Amino acid sequence: MRVAVDENLPPALARALNALFAGEHEVVHLRDRFGPAVSDETWISELSAEGRWVVISGDTKIARKKAEQAAFRNSRLVGFFLSSALGEAKTIRKMQRLLALWDDIEALAKPLAGGAMFEVPISGKIRQLNP
Numbered sequence: 001m002r003v004a005v006d007e008n009l010p011p012a013l014a015r016a017l018n019a020l021f022a023g024e025h026e027v028v029h030l031r032d033r034f035g036p037a038v039s040d041e042t043w044i045s046e047l048s049a050e051g052r053w054v055v056i057s058g059d060t061k062i063a064r065k066k067a068e069q070a071a072f073r074n075s076r077l078v079g080f081f082l083s084s085a086l087g088e089a090k091t092i093r094k095m096q097r098l099l100a101l102w103d104d105i106e107a108l109a110k111p112l113a114g115g116a117m118f119e120v121p122i123s124g125k126i127r128q129l130n131p
Contacts, residue, residue, distance in 0.1 A: 003027040008058030040068050048075035054109045055079045058087045063117055076114035085122040
């Protein structure tokens, strides 16, 4: 699985996941891949053109703003967006939660071609965001 972590989450989180899953998954941070302050439209378009990527994001506006949401839904990406509460938590809590739900993230993302969006809550199960 190819995973991109967005700029609203620390690059160290992506690097730690990449080291942990070396040989099994490729995990990159958008800043490492595209440089700082890349627009949502740019990275969504470029990653989608490469094929299916899973995106872990702390950017709730992508799931809420119409233009970003439409671009994502029309892409080949599958997004997992941290809830507001999880997004505001300390990095260690975010990492704990992502690791606890990693198998679920894999299982949900695997059969999808793209455009799906999910919310990762601070507790409970991942839920799909309505199209």
